[in-house]
Amino acid sequence: MTAPLLSVRDLHVRAGGRLLLRGVTMQVDAGELVGVIGPNGAGKTTLLRAITGLAPRERGSVDLDGVAIEARGSRERAQSIAVVEQLPDAPPTMLVAELVMLGRFPHLGLLRRESARDAEIVHRAMSRAGCGGLAGRMIGTLSGGERRRAFIARALAQEPRLLLLDEPTAALDARAQAEIFEVARALAEGGAGVLVVIHDLTLAAAWCDRLVLLHEGAVIASGEPGAVITAEHLGAVYGPHVSVLAHPATGLPLVVPAASAEVRLPQARRA
């Protein structure tokens, strides 16, 4: 049996005296798009930071291709794992092409010159992320969706085997959200693993192969979207505020604001 691409076992992370992750076990296989869901403060971002080694572990292990993550140097790690952070900052005057070229850093190091091959990879990354036309634009002039795509292109330029996306669709319109997931899906179909932290449960159910539901630093449920997004699980995590319906065409779960005896929506009241 081959080792999974990413294997997290019994992960405990403590910061400032608080236990942020308590015994998280999960994995991502090559070719898979896995979503991490859960309420604010559940430990989703901490999980990503622990996978890249930025959040210090108290206990547990993170293996990439069966090799412990700490066995690799920071550059070697960045050759395999790319991250798009939640609200990444860049100088407003930096050009999109310059930003994406920074994704070649782990392969080039301090001294090697960018070759024609690097330029080609950068070019391809930009067109795959849907920002090929933005190469000469400054970061400060981009819209929210364009900006997100530019940072995703930088991650693609790293040629990662595992891509970690932290809320890549927050504050984007419906079309831009779908386009981001199309890029992630395409990368997974190309053989990489993608782990995406996401708040929108309907979107998560529609796009991900598997979901991991985190609550207070622990895994409440994991598996196929239909098995994770159930009234019972969501009730335990989000309280009585959401209802789960089935999509009339696909049968996939749709998560909608709840209307029950305890929670009255203003529009429902009016009716």
Added chain:
Amino acid sequence: MVAATPRAQWLARILGASPFAAATVLLLASALVAVTQGTAAIPLPTAIAMFLDRLPFVTAPADVPEAWRRILFEVRLPRVAAAGLVGAALSYSGAAYQGVFRNPLADPFLLGVASGAALGASIAIVSPLPVDSYGFGWVPLFAFLGACVAVLAVYALSRRGGLADNATLLLAGIALSAVASGITSFMLLTGGPKTFPIFSFLFGGFNTSTWTRLLLATPYFAIGAVVVLLQSRALNVLQLDEEQAAHLGVDVTRTKIIVLAAASMIAAAAVAIAGVIGFVGLIVPHMVRMVVGNDYRRLLPLTAMLGAAFVILVDLVARRVLAPQEVPVGIVTEILGAPFFLYLLRRRGSAGSL
């Protein structure tokens, strides 16, 4: 590479094709003007002929007064060379500090590094150590140690939970400067006959420049400059933020320590030669960024060249404006630099980004 701001695009069009050629021309021109101007003006063609005459295999007409020769090679040239090196060093270290602190207001003077280096240099001067031992200068070494203490203190003070914001960074720098220059002034009052050279550390100037002082400090500049240049791609990545840089494979802590130490060597070289000269490290890198953008591999060498030209010209102004009396260069850069600083402060608000 495209110009950083639309406003600077006309400049980029002029310099764009080859900013290095433009910087070279500017540097040579300012050096030539500076060596010919002074109480005794030497005609430009004569000065060029005198330089050519020094080259091997070239004999230029050399019927010039011996006094001119002395003035050119023993008075003005060391002074212009010192101004050039100091300008290059201050600008270069400014650009490096800005990269590490991710703040365009980081400059050896505002960070308190210059005052720390001046204190170190003053200690070396009043101590019984000789100026140099077998070609090794004690003054630059002590200046370097002073600069390191200052930069570590600023770094520790200004860093609370991540990035230093403008206000904390500047206040920490001001506090450190105050302490260091207070101690330096105290040594000035109590130091006895050795104190005269300390004056130049407090006010900044080139009137005491000698080849010896220049040569003792040069290795610090050269080594520091090469070390920072080798880290320039990591500095490019650090323009994002520390978390992104770490995710892109930069060993953030190691890079910062290396660049801070090297930048402090460079700043110490400048202070050991000419004392505290403010704002050069703020003005020059900002101008260069506006024209060539933020790629440190181009930014750093261009900053050094234009910084050299800038201080050579400022020193010329300082020599000539009240001639025959001299104004300390530090006063001129402060008059030029403080409004520029306020402009940057206002424009950037409290953001730390470049």
